[in-house]
Amino acid sequence: MLKEELELKIDQEYFWTDSNVVLGYINNEARRFHVFVANRVQRIRETTDPAQWHYINSDQNPADHASRGLKVSDLIHSNWLTGPKFLWEKDIITPKTTPELLVGDPEIRTTQVLQTKQLARYKTVQPINVEDMRKASIVLIRLAQKDAFKDEMQKLSHGKLPHCHPLFQLDPVLHDGVLRVGGRLMKASLPLDSKHPAILPRDSVVTRLILNYCHEKTQHQGRGQTLNELRANGYWVVGGSKVVANHIKQCVTCRRNRRSTEMQKRAIHIEMLEDLTTDAFINALQCFIAIRGAVNTISDPKGLEPLTPNHLLTMGTSVPLPPPGKFVQEDLYRRKRWRRVQYLTAQFWSRWRKEFLTNITLRQRWHTPRATVKIGDIVIVKEEGVPRNEWKLGRVLDVCEDEDGLVRKTTIQIGNRKLGKEGQRLTNPSILERPIHKLVVLVENN
Numbered sequence: 429m430l431k432e433e434l435e436l437k438i439d440q441e442y443f444w445t446d447s448n449v450v451l452g453y454i455n456n457e458a459r460r461f462h463v464f465v466a467n468r469v470q471r472i473r474e475t476t477d478p479a480q481w482h483y484i485n486s487d488q489n490p491a492d493h494a495s496r497g498l499k500v501s502d503l504i505h506s507n508w509l510t511g512p513k514f515l516w517e518k519d520i521i522t523p524k525t526t527p528e529l530l531v532g533d534p535e536i537r538t539t540q541v542l543q544t545k546q547l548a549r550y551k552t553v554q555p556i557n558v559e560d561m562r563k564a565s566i567v568l569i570r571l572a573q574k575d576a577f578k579d580e581m582q583k584l585s586h587g588k589l590p591h592c593h594p595l596f597q598l599d600p601v602l603h604d605g606v607l608r609v610g611g612r613l614m615k616a617s618l619p620l621d622s623k624h625p626a627i628l629p630r631d632s633v634v635t636r637l638i639l640n641y642c643h644e645k646t647q648h649q650g651r652g653q654t655l656n657e658l659r660a661n662g663y664w665v666v667g668g669s670k671v672v673a674n675h676i677k678q679c680v681t682c683r684r685n686r687r688s689t690e691m692q693k694r695a696i697h698i699e700m701l702e703d704l705t706t707d708a709f710i711n712a713l714q715c716f717i718a719i720r721g722a723v724n725t726i727s728d729p730k731g732l733e734p735l736t737p738n739h740l741l742t743m744g745t746s747v748p749l750p751p752p753g754k755f756v757q758e759d760l761y762r763r764k765r766w767r768r769v770q771y772l773t774a775q776f777w778s779r780w781r782k783e784f785l786t787n788i789t790l791r792q793r794w795h796t797p798r799a800t801v802k803i804g805d806i807v808i809v810k811e812e813g814v815p816r817n818e819w820k821l822g823r824v825l826d827v828c829e830d831e832d833g834l835v836r837k838t839t840i841q842i843g844n845r846k847l848g849k850e851g852q853r854l855t856n857p858s859i860l861e862r863p864i865h866k867l868v869v870l871v872e873n874n
């Protein structure tokens with residue numbers, strides 16, 4: 429600031445401080461300081477060179493008067509106005525000192541010392557090799573097994589597991605303190621890990637990490653591939669099929685992939701037409717292509733079936749039931765508009781049911797290995813030949829699993845809209861048994 433305001437040409441700049449400690453801070457290159465000191469030292473080093481800094485005795489330092497205070501009578505004789513004597517000499521003598529930081533200075537960050545110690549310790553260790561990693565993984569597996577199979581491992585060290593034990597089928601053996609699958613491959617010339625995979629508990633952190641590694645290694649393939657990868661790496665997870673399925677269900681990457689395919693499969697694009705002329709259609713098609721991209725197939729539904737958003741809402745519970753009666757094609761030509769509308773709505777329902785609902789139930793039946801229906805799910809119960817809006821809503825009371833762990837049959841409690849004034853039931857709830865392909869899950873119970 430002085431330099432800017434003085435407008436004088438300055439050849440050389442000198443700075444003095446009466447603190448050797450501060451000189452030490454300014455000259456320091458290696459150590460790091462606590463924030464308060466560090467910020468000030470940095471500021472000083474930004475605008476000046478450490479070589480410009482010199483030591484001055486406190487009794488020669490005029491700045492000292494400002495901090496200590498001085499009587500007016502003494503001010504005249506002090507160096508407050510004149511500066512220290514040596515400034516009046518022809519040559520300014522600057523004694524060369526090499527200030528050192530004091531050992532144990534509280535402003536120096538002690539972590540630096542710790543880091544040096546840690547580095548020194550690591551230096552004596554060899555670089556990590558494959559054998560180290562193998563040993564480390566065995567230590568982790570042993571830890572996970574000790575947590576989950578302590579009793580089993582103890583029993584095995586003396587003899588065998590009882591027949592009724594869930595692990596009995598695996599014919600488990602202890603090998604170097606690791607619990608492994610035993611069995612017929614004992615003499616096969618395979619590596620130990622493939623012959624006798626290590627048994628992992630279903631719910632341990634180690635299992636989860638290994639599972640995650642194998643699942644990612646298969647690029648988020650399904651259950652079969654992930655299980656194969658686990659076994660190829662020499663691991664056997666207890667209840668593996670379910671554990672892997674569960675892991676994939678939770679896997680964020682897989683979830684995102686599933687969601688985006690579902691969205692693509694089920695998207696409905698509604699384009700309004702001014703009228704039913706060829707021109708209007710071509711306009712709408714161009715608009716569609718501009719938004720969605722090239723069209724694969726265009727099919728022409730014979731017959732006029734205008735689609736309004738209301739049609740999509742007919743499943744809503746607040747929508748009143750349609751008027752009673754059957755509506756046939758002749759109704760289209762009647763003068764009573766409401767009958768025409770009813771016929772068209774019924775048509776839409778029928779096509780929606782045939783084409784869209786079967787599509788989603790099929791998906792549930794064939795494309796997802798996990799149990800698709802859970803206790804507490806809210807479902808629509810499909811019934812052939814029943815008019816639209818009369819398919820019943822129900823709640824799943826119980827599910828019956830087949831041997832492969834998939835749900836095939838369910839017990840459903842059918843909803844009843846007739847309730848008393850206080851919301852109480854007026855009739856006994858009706859309970860049905862239904863196979864899952866007759867159900868469409870509306871709301872999943874989480």
Ligand SMILES: [Zn+2]
Pocket residue numbers: 643648649676679680681682683
């Ligand atoms: Zn995944």
